[in-house]
Amino acid sequence: MKQRRTSQPRPGAPGRLRIVAGEWRGRRLAVPSAPGLRPTPDRVRETLFNWLQGIVPGARCLDLFAGAGGLGFEAASRGAARVVMVEAAPRVAAHLREQVQLLGAADRVEVIAADALAYLARCDEGFDLVFLDPPFHSDLLSMALAGLARGRCLRPGARVYVEYAASGQPPALPEGWRIAREGRAGDSAHLLTAPIGMGSANERE
Template sequence: MRHQGKSAAPRPGTPGRLRIVAGAWRGRRIAVPSAAGLRPTPDRVRETLFNWLQGVVPGARCLDLFAGAGGLGFEAASRGAARVVMVESAARVATHLREQVQLLEAGDRIEVVADDALRYLRRCDETFDLVFLDPPFQGDLLDKSLAALVEAHCLRAGARVYVEYAASGEPPVLPDGWEIAREGRAGDSAHLLTGPIESPSF
């Protein structure tokens, strides 16, 4: 749920709301805050991702590191994730996410952290089964985040990491010992599922 920058235009079909695709909140529409460059991952991409993750999400501990509108984190919680941590650097957007969590009465499973993603990883004191990485396309935040995940030792055995990046750019530099399990493309973005090769899905 990246912040693309002030020049980014909203994706068609997402005028201020995103739809939960499946699970306990199937069909529920979540308000998207008005923020420059906020572009929720489209329904069809989320549906593809969570099809890849069938059997993984229920009971999983998830980290949505660049939460934005929260579509990936809310989708995971709807499908039975035990815990979802949403990290969002923009204070106003983080406040909006907390309001949506309250509306869903999901405060026991979803925590919103207002912090810079890399700073959060430097102080991370828990481990996760599933991580969503959808940072701004500009710059090298994606490569830095992948490296920081390894350095922080916050991945559980068999963890999966979802990555979204600009289809027109270079794919991310994966940490040593990681492989791509699945990959695809939709519009201006490409996405893949990766993780350490010892993961059962590889």
């Protein structure tokens, strides 16, 4: 479930998520009322998908801590062939399924109600893009990175997007992973890493 911030809605207050570009550009999706759940800001999503130009169309994507679904829906809107959203809270997962039906995206987007780490432990499907945005100030991010590194979820040339609290330290990446891009906005920082021995010197936003 997503924990975050730019604007500060009342805790648990519902809101709207705007798709930035692609097939559903400008479409606004409801965000369920759930404590600590907020969509990734438009500006951050726009930056991320600018980084991923040429990679998203036809890609297989995993949104591991789906929350409001902003990253997964944005990927699907921009031409991803398959998006798997994993969300631990059953009510939030049910809400995501409702949004999938409203968009007519059941052929591309699958919502799985499951613990993210448990999903990684049994994952045998390869992905080109993985989005990691767990609650800030938890150890879920480091555990998810470790799970990806030792699992079978990543296809050759995969990219992993990571979002974390700007007030904290960047996550320790598994051995051999390289930062391809990084930036920050408000109280969140974000980076794009190339896990399969790919990537180059850091490029800062």
